Amino acid sequence: MSRAPAAASPYARLVLDTMPQACRIGLAxxxxxxxxxxxxxxxxxxxGRLSAVPGERAKATGVxxxxxxxxxxxxxxxxxxxEELRRLHDRPDITPELMHYVLACFTLCxxxxxxGYGPRPVSGAERAAAFAFHRELADALGLPPVPQPDLPALGSWMRDFEERRFAPSAAAHALWRSTGPVLAARLPAAPTPLAGVLAAALLDDPLRAALGVRHPPAPVRALAAGALRRGLRTT
Incomplete structure (x- = not known):
């Protein structure tokens, strides 16, 4: 993993030095x-890559x-x-709006x-630096300028987008079957029988509906959340 230099932004220090494990899970x-x-x-x-080699694909995205x-x-x-990202996403079915949404997921999640689970909340300086990185990356990818003025506005746009665009699909269900175990494997100190449930418990209701994932019972969600919180606060 690359280390953040001393002069790096607060966001880079958060991701690379302060809470790398939480950020890896969040990116996943x-x-x-x-x-x-x-x-x-x-x-x-x-x-076909996510179904064939989901761990490799997820690792490449994180790297x-x-x-x-x-x-x-x-x-x-x-x-x-x-340049590699532009090459992979240079296709007519990936619109600038979709790319903006994907970048928002990687920034906000x-x-x-x-x-929700870390040892402390994200600071104001870290949030501002995260939004600055988001805008810089969108510009580097040749996307239209980010219309949102700050991180809260980006979060509101993301929620509105999901309300309009989230929907169940066979492709999403298949992708979750492939990548759910990869996400579970990244969780800290999760007991093996609980890992899959813990991964599903991290999804909110709209995403579960789109992926075709069962809604875990409340006691299971509470147990899973507690396990994740303890794991991240002791690493």
């Missing part, structure tokens, strides 16, 4: 969240995001990742996980 959740949009799920499922956050989209390493 962000990736899973994109499956709720049928167009995205169809594209990802159509490549790319950590490299971008650690070095910046404008660095030599960052430009290489950006780690912060939400930390706020």
């Amino acid at each position: 959740l962000g990736f899973v969240r994109t499956f709720g949009v049928p167009e995205v799920a169809t594209v990802l499922h159509g490549t 790319a995001m950590f490299a971008l956050i650690g070095h910046g989209p404008g660095s030599a390493a960052g430009r290489r990742v950006v 780690p912060l939400r996980l930390i706020d």
